[in-house]
Amino acid sequence: MQTPVRRVPSQPKVRVPATLEEALEPAWLSAALADVSGGKTVTEVETVEVIRTVATKVRFAAAFEGETCKRHFCLKGLLDVDAMTARGGPTCVLEADFYGKVAPVVDMRVPEAVALVIDREAQQAVTIMRDLIADGATFCSALDPFRADDALQSLDQLSRLHAKSAFLEGADWIRPRAAELAKMTYVTPAMLQELLDGPRGDNLSSRIRSAARLSSAMKALAERDAGRPQFMIHGDAHAGNLFRTGDGTGVIDWQLLQRGGWALDVAYHLNAVLPTETAEAEERRLLGEYLAMMRGRGMAMPDEEQAWAQYREAVTYGFYLWSITRRVDPPIIVQFVDRLGKAAMRHDSFGLLGIS
Structure with a gap:
């Protein structure tokens, strides 16, 4: 397997959402995905699946202004959690840094991250990736x-x-x-x-x-x-x-x-x-x-x-x-x-x- 050529994810200067509702706001996603869309506005967001463990993973489809087909993404972060769980934020920062720094140089199969929203002072982050399932992948149990x-x-x-x-x-x-x-x-x-x-x-x-x-x-x-x-x-x-x-x-x-x-x-x-x-x-x-x-x-x-x-x-x-x-x-x-x-x-x- 040849070393994949991976695009380094963008790191938009937007707030890290604390709730699922905030993460799926069209205005927030427009800013978070601006580098991916070329600055197009998100006009509609469809929730496909929400998986809650310690971190929340939400699969969603976003419609961008002027495009006929929705694009599929997966966002992962600590959403709607109590103060004790929020203390696990550094692990989300670590994962975001993997996608930003390590994934581009390692020849492994990993999800393609497109945007990393990181607040290093608060030690919180969310990672937005391409939706592997929409691309035909299956997850192991x-x-x-x-x-x-x-x-x-x-x-x-x-x-x-x-x-x-x-x-x-x-x-x-x-x-x-x-x-x-x-x-x-x-x-x-x-x-x-x-x-x-x-x-x-x-x-x-x-x-x-x-x-x-x-x-x-x-x-x-x-x-x-x-x-x-x-x-x-x-x-x-x-x-x-x-x-x-x-x-x-x-x-x-x-x-x-x-x-x-x-x-x-x-x-x-x-x-x-x-x-x-x-x-x-x-x-x-x-x-x-x-x-x-x-x-x-x-x-x-x-x-x-x-x-x-x-x-x-x-x-x-x-x-x-x-x-x-x-x-x-x-x-x-x-x-x-x-x-x-x-x-x-x-x-x-x-x-x-x-x-x-």
Whole structure:
């Protein structure tokens, strides 16, 4: 796949909308999309679909003055949220910066962003993209069961991101999120234990289900990972953040873009998207395929045994991330904690990190 020639999105000097109603105002969209339309006025806005998770994604069609066909877009941001949720604004700024700075230089399939509305002082942003669904793409569900061949396609996309890690030089805005996650205090050990004692931990051993051990393992992983070569990684590559077109798999949702070891992405990805029995049978082969991709792109990688050990340790990252997750549909949380927890069990991830 040749490196795509992507237009750098415009960054219009307009306010960041706080509500869905504001985001779909024709006057606001006229200003936000002025560079896209050549300054034409938006005369009509049709809401196609609204998807509310933590952030809101709204698919809409806009009619521009003098044009007979509507154009289709998707806008993503924190809309109609409470003050606590609004504190997550920096992740929206991070995602906007991915589309403005990283996407133009990485040969991956990602949505085409056309406008980024960023308020750096308030740390809020919305991203306006072309509507992939209107262009024929389909989005994967977080619960979609991937086959090994499906995972190979998505690993190829991740390897293209990882192979551009020279971008990290001078890009201090891409932070070591795993290390920060290990230090965070808003989920206390008692809260984490309560979560693990719920349905998400039903099929896991008492050792893996221990909040104290999991927290210690996450801290040990972050410390070990910080001493290894740093890569530009996605950080949240489960099936719900992937889409498919006639050309293959693509990747969305860049709110956890970070720097860290390659294994954080690969171990999380494979054990999140693959059913447990498939991961157990195929993960070592798929890891070998990933290493070959990276070496083919000129990247120095550890040998197979060292890579396998790093992979086994790194399962802890995805397991911890989903163990502390609360504001996602319960069936998704249960499946990911189950898959990643079972992976931590079979790989003895805690033991490799020195946690007894």
